[in-house]
Amino acid sequence: MKANIISIGDELLIGQTTNTNASFIGNQLSEININVTKVVTVGDDENAIIDAFETAFAKADIAIVTGGLGPTHDDVTRTCVVKFFNSELVENEEILEDIKSLFGKRNREVTEINKAQALVPEVAEPIRNAHGTAPGMWIEKDKRIFVIMPGVPYEMKAMMNDFVVPRLAEILEGSKSKIKRSTLQTTGIPESTLAERLGDLDELLEGGKLSFLPSIGGVRLRIEVEDEDEKAAKNKLSEIEQKIKSKVGRYIYGRDDETLEEVIARMLEERQLKISTAESCTGGLIANRLTNISGSSNYFERGVVCYSNASKVEILRVDEDLVAEKGAVSMEVAMQMAEGVKSTSGSDIGISVTGIMGPKGATTDKPVGLVYIGYCDDKVCTAKKHIFGNERLLNKQRTMRAALDMVRKQLLGISLDD
Numbered sequence: 062m063k064a065n066i067i068s069i070g071d072e073l074l075i076g077q078t079t080n081t082n083a084s085f086i087g088n089q090l091s092e093i094n095i096n097v098t099k100v101v102t103v104g105d106d107e108n109a110i111i112d113a114f115e116t117a118f119a120k121a122d123i124a125i126v127t128g129g130l131g132p133t134h135d136d137v138t139r140t141c142v143v144k145f146f147n148s149e150l151v152e153n154e155e156i157l158e159d160i161k162s163l164f165g166k167r168n169r170e171v172t173e174i175n176k177a178q179a180l181v182p183e184v185a186e187p188i189r190n191a192h193g194t195a196p197g198m199w200i201e202k203d204k205r206i207f208v209i210m211p212g213v214p215y216e217m218k219a220m221m222n223d224f225v226v227p228r229l230a231e232i233l234e235g236s237k238s239k240i241k242r243s244t245l246q247t248t249g250i251p252e253s254t255l256a257e258r259l260g261d262l263d264e265l266l267e268g269g270k271l272s273f274l275p276s277i278g279g280v281r282l283r284i285e286v287e288d289e290d291e292k293a294a295k296n297k298l299s300e301i302e303q304k305i306k307s308k309v310g311r312y313i314y315g316r317d318d319e320t321l322e323e324v325i326a327r328m329l330e331e332r333q334l335k336i337s338t339a340e341s342c343t344g345g346l347i348a349n350r351l352t353n354i355s356g357s358s359n360y361f362e363r364g365v366v367c368y369s370n371a372s373k374v375e376i377l378r379v380d381e382d383l384v385a386e387k388g389a390v391s392m393e394v395a396m397q398m399a400e401g402v403k404s405t406s407g408s409d410i411g412i413s414v415t416g417i418m419g420p421k422g423a424t425t426d427k428p429v430g431l432v433y434i435g436y437c438d439d440k441v442c443t444a445k446k447h448i449f450g451n452e453r454l455l456n457k458q459r460t461m462r463a464a465l466d467m468v469r470k471q472l473l474g475i476s477l478d479d
Contacts, residue, residue, distance in 0.1 A: 062233065063098045064090050065117035069128035069138055070212055071104045082127045082217055089221050093230045094240040095123065105129055110141040118205055123229070128212030130195035132174045139182065142209060146200060148184040156187055156196045163194060185209075188224050192216045199228070206232075240287045241294040245305060246315040248279035248466050249479075255280055258309050269301050277458055278321075279312075311475050314466070321465045322350045328472045329360035329410075336468070338364040339377055339402035339413040341389065342432065346461040347412065362408045367398070377401030377413075390415050392433050395444040399435030411437040412468055414460050418453045432460045434467050445477050 066086050072078040080102060087097045098121060103109040110129070117124035129138030143150060157179035164171045178194045181187045188197030190211065197210040197220045208225055210217045247255065252275045262271060266284075274281040284301050288294035306313060315324050329336060338347045348364025351357060365376055370389050373379040379397045387393045395415050403411030416432030423429045430449040436442070445467060449459045470477060 062095050062122040063120070064095050064123040064125060065113075065121040066097060066100045067110075067113045067117060067124060067126045068100070068102045068212070069105065069110060069126065070102075071135070073102050073128070074104050082212060082214060085214070085218060086125050086127070086221065089226055090123075090125070090229075091242070093226060093233060094238075095229065095233070105135045105137055107137050107141055107144075110138060111145055114141065114145045114207075118203075118207075122204070123206045124208070125225075126207065126209040127217050130178075130197075130209070130211045132178055132194070138209060139180075142185070142198065142200070142207075143182050146182060146184045146202065146207075148182040150180040151183050152179050153181045153187050153196070154179075156181060156189065159189055159191075159196075160194045188220050190216055190220065191223075192219055197224070199225075238287055238289060239291040239294045240285060241291075241298045242283065242285045243298055243302060244274075244317050245282040245284070245302065245313050246279060246317075246319060246321075247282060247309065247312040248314055248321060248462055250280065250309065250312040252280050255282075255309060255312070259305065260308070265304050266301060267297075269297065271301075277455060278462055282313075311470070314469055320353075321462065321469065322353055325351070325465060325468055325472070326354045326357065326360060328469070330356075332472070334409040335360055335362045335407075336410040336412065337362045337402045337406040337408040338464075339398040339411065339435075340364065340366050341368055341373070341398070341414060342416040342418050343414050343457050343460050343464075344368070346457055347414065347464050350461060350465065362406045363402075365402055373398060373401075377405065388427065390417055390427055390431060390433060392444045392446060395433035395435035396437070396442055397435075399437035399444070400442050403437045409438060410468065410471075411435075412464055413437075414464050416447075416456070416460060418456045418460075419451055420453060430456055432456070432463070434460070434464045436467055436471055438471065441471070443477070 066083050068080050068083050073080045083100050090097055101113050103113050129136045160175055160179055161171055175194055185198035185200045188199055190196050193211055193213055193216040195211045200207040210220050252273050259265060270285040272283040274283055286294050286297045314321050340347055345366050351361050367373045367376055370384050374381045377398050378401045379394055383393055395413050398413035399411040413435035417423055417427055417429055419429030429451050432447045433444050435444040447463055449456045
């Protein structure tokens, strides 16, 4: 089945709001084997919205629409639905009770403008909104499905997860073709190098599909296979994954939506290890990522931000003469920072970063983007040099990722040499 995604809102067109809804919806539809053929963004204009509706109705089996369902004058999506489907608005008692209940929980009085949101086009089956006042709509006509939802991301996501995706999956259940997908998460290797190491893709995939999805965090390898037999499709997918891992496995840290910090957290907990961080140039980003995981107190002991040279000496016991001789941004200082945070915290592992994020602070010998990452455990104390780019905030993110990946590799016994 083919789908169009229609995002509505002037704020999306002028860049005031980032359209994260379309990417979320596209991913959700992809997971249930619905092919998104078009994503369009239109403003709060009736003619533009109806034009988008007409295009979707003519060329797609499904249209997923978000935005423009609020209570204010510029929210015109519902009006467009009424006109396009030649329907009328009728009050839905369940939706009205939902609105009253929501306002009651917030200790607020329901106004007439809010009550009006319980008016739903007669042609539509309402989708109840557990987090807001605007209901969604499910419309089936001439073998087409139109789904209209609020643009507020958490309201839309709840409707997708609780109602829309299950309903669509049920409709698609009888499909003969079985499509299976997975994503392998990589880090520390550029897209071009990754493609080179994978070699002949036709031979690798044997009819499957592979997409390279690069980002600042790494390259995601999205694999897709299709077969009439579900078991055969699963086996084919597994075979391709194993072939890829045999070629670039050291750069693969997870599958599908796994994050690098989740993978590290799992390994640390399984081995009953504690880690502490000593950060200079990243200002606490590594500690932040490691503590994003619920239960992080089981493996994270402490995070120290030592930005000044004096703090490195005082808190981490870095040799003052070493700082004077080699500079704070050096292999030797990174190692002593990692060793210092490990010993002062009593942790099993210490990880440290020191570098020049830019745009200021560079010298002839030490350019912007130069970073040293230190690692220390009971068996080894080492450091690795990196040279990133010229963008300060990107450099902080890259340093954080490289530090986490260094922990991963050390825990798995993977060489730090590329």
